[in-house]
Amino acid sequence: MAYETILVEVKGKVGVITLNRPQALNALNGQLIDEVNAAIDGFEKDPNIGCIVLTGSEKAFAAGADIKEMQGRTFPGTYLDDKFADWDRIGQRHKPIIAAVAGFALGGGCELAMMCDFIIAADNARFGQPEINLGVIPGAGGTQRLTKAIGKAKAMDLCLTGRMMDVNEAERAGLVARIVPLADLMAETMKAADGIAAKSLPSVLMAKEAINRAFEVALSEGLRFERRVFSSLFATHDQKEGMAAFIEKRKPDFQNR
Numbered sequence: 001m002a003y004e005t006i007l008v009e010v011k012g013k014v015g016v017i018t019l020n021r022p023q024a025l026n027a028l029n030g031q032l033i034d035e036v037n038a039a040i041d042g043f044e045k046d047p048n049i050g051c052i053v054l055t056g057s058e059k060a061f062a063a064g065a066d067i068k069e070m071q072g073r074t075f076p077g078t079y080l081d082d083k084f085a086d087w088d089r090i091g092q093r094h095k096p097i098i099a100a101v102a103g104f105a106l107g108g109g110c111e112l113a114m115m116c117d118f119i120i121a122a123d124n125a126r127f128g129q130p131e132i133n134l135g136v137i138p139g140a141g142g143t144q145r146l147t148k149a150i151g152k153a154k155a156m157d158l159c160l161t162g163r164m165m166d167v168n169e170a171e172r173a174g175l176v177a178r179i180v181p182l183a184d185l186m187a188e189t190m191k192a193a194d195g196i197a198a199k200s201l202p203s204v205l206m207a208k209e210a211i212n213r214a215f216e217v218a219l220s221e222g223l224r225f226e227r228r229v230f231s232s233l234f235a236t237h238d239q240k241e242g243m244a245a246f247i248e249k250r251k252p253d254f255q256n257r
């Protein structure tokens with residue numbers, strides 16, 4: 001597929017998607033969201049790929065959903081045409097997705113980063129949900145995921161004032177997993193992604209699913225889920241290999257089965 005709004009590369013066992021609408025600070029229009037989904041579809045199906053990286057430019061991960069595209073929308077048209085479903089799919093994938101964020105991650109851009117499994121941020125990254133300044137509210141999960149990530153006080157502060165957080169505040173608040181110098185963003189992110197892709201895919205997929213369960217269910221049900229999945233991994237070749245390799249003091253040869 002020829003993409004117009006993103007760049008797609010395979011680097012070893014990592015699929016890299018770069019948002020590429022520099023003239024609009026990577027504003028997220030419908031075409032871009034469709035293309036991101038198509039690229040992830042390909043990576044999910046490719047047995048060679050063990051991790052996905054989603055990134056933008058040095059100036060902007062993404063400055064939000066495309067305001068020019070949304071401007072003429074109506075109620076209930078916005079609700080009924082369910083563009084939300086296309087965004088939701090990005091947060092429903094099986095393989096791990098790391099967001100490598102530099103510059104602005106605002107509105108839908110912050111929401112897109114939060115749909116990924118964790119965020120590695122450059123020291124110039126800035127996060128915010130400024131939709132309140134446009135007469136709307138976050139519409140791709142911002143009121144929910146941000147609140148779960150950083151708590152009510154800061155989520156209210158950001159969503160009601162529309163202010164931006166710098167990267168240090170975002171890390172202290174728990175939104176960002178790691179801060180790295182801008183010049184090292186892709187190298188550090190690829191190091192993390194390569195490391196994940198080298199592990200046993202079944203255990204990576206199950207770890208992701210189990211952690212995400214924590215956001216959906218009560219603790220007792222989450223623990224039951226974790227125990228079932230933990231136990232089921234003892235049916236894999238890679239569990240036997242991983243534990244044997246530890247005892248024999250050698251590197252494991254995982255076969256993703």
Ligand code: CO8
Binds near residue numbers: 066139
């Ligand atoms: N949409 C469309 N175009 C944008 C957007 C955007 N979100 N952000 C920037 N651009 C465009 C500008 O219009 C400008 O284009 P042009 O040169 O043609 O005028 C170009 O990008 C460069 O932008 P600026 O000149 O404004 O650059 P600055 O460096 O001066 O400012 C900012 C950078 C602060 C990031 C500024 O551009 C800004 O405030 N952008 C808007 C941020 C925003 O409000 N984001 C939230 C959007 S609403 C949203 O995301 C809702 C998500 C719900 C999704 C639900 C889907 C179903």
